Amino acid sequence: MTRMGRAGRSLGAVAMVGLMLVGCATQRGVGASSTPSTDAGPAEVARRCSDFAKSFGYAEKSVGGRLAVSAILSPLMIGIGLAGTAITLNPYGLVLAVQGPVAMGQWTAKASQDNKEQFERLRQACEEGGGPDTVVAARAVRDLAQTRERERSTRDATRLYRDTLLIVDRAGAGASEDAAATAVSLAALIERATPADPEIGSLYERAVRIRESERDAHPRELASLHTQYARWLRSAGRIVDAEATEARADALTREAQVAEERARAASLADGRASSTDIVVGESCAPASVHALDQLNQDAAAQGGAGRVLAVDCDVAGQISVVRLTTIKGASDALTFGGPDTNSVERIRAALLTPEP
Secondary structure: OHHHHHHHHHHHHHHHHHHHHHHHHHHHHHHHHOOOOOOOOHHHHHHHHHHHHHOOHHHOOOHHHHHHHHHHHHHHHHHHHHHHHHHHOOHHHHHHHHHHHHHHHHHHHHHHHHHHHHHHHHHHHHHHHOOOOOHHHHHHHHHHHHHHHHOOOHHHHHHHHHHHHHHHHHOOOOOOHHHHHHHHHHHHHHHHHOOOOOHHHHHHHHHHHHHHOOOOOOHHHHHHHHHHHHHHHHHOOOHHHHHHHHHHHHHHHHHHHHHHHHHHHHHHHOOOOOOOOOEEOOOOOHHHHHHHHHHHHHHHHHOOOOEEEEEEEOOOOOEEEEEEEOOOOOEEEEEOOOOOOOHHHHHHHHHHOOOO
């Protein structure tokens, strides 16, 4: 009876935690609906940003769903654990009976905490950007979309990417790199689920149009995008368009090769030559080149196919773009946005970490 009493109390605690979490979530929604909308200035921005964050409630993790699962599984854990202890005298059965329901309660509580943190990230980004229809707010939504995509929540990720594009359009940034990157991510996500969806073509076209117009476009990256688009065009039966896109990709690849040879010659002329045949951009500091050469040597020692192929740097000499092959030989490109980015460690991870 003592063991059953402990297990019963554990199950009761799980139920109470879940009900409190659902109740808090409901209370938050009711409170928000009664918030006055007559404030002006910063207060009005704060109100709008709170509503903005709440509008992505569709992408929250289900607290009620986890509570329902816990209500089903916890009694099973208690029954199996106590039965196992009584029959086999194995103390691990008691552990399952007591700790199992507690773990289910923690799982439910984590969903509630994740939802709260998600709300705060969206709200803060919105306020920092100056309102919902800003690029800063759009980036926060795209970050959430990427998180949901990694978690294999395809439906939420797709909707979040679409919302990101709507926000950048309203922000007047529909022709920005943010819009191009989001369009490519959304196209790839839709393509995995419904390859024949015509929306995929319009998304690739948008991304190509944006990146073709960029002054500092990198030919190899643009060639990769054209190749990706051409592959979809072929699968959609648009052979003529696919051939034209492939021709553009080939031209960009040749352009990149010429630029890289020019950069290689320049690096040889001023002592920035790489000992492992990395194509070095004009602004790169010798220390950066040496660090990348060391990474290539480490990769060769491991016997994989990974190596750094080329590097470009900003005017301050910091690494801005690196092109490489991974440990399995796949092509990749990494971009870096500032001097505080630990670029060498990111490159090391991409170069030497086995792909799952």
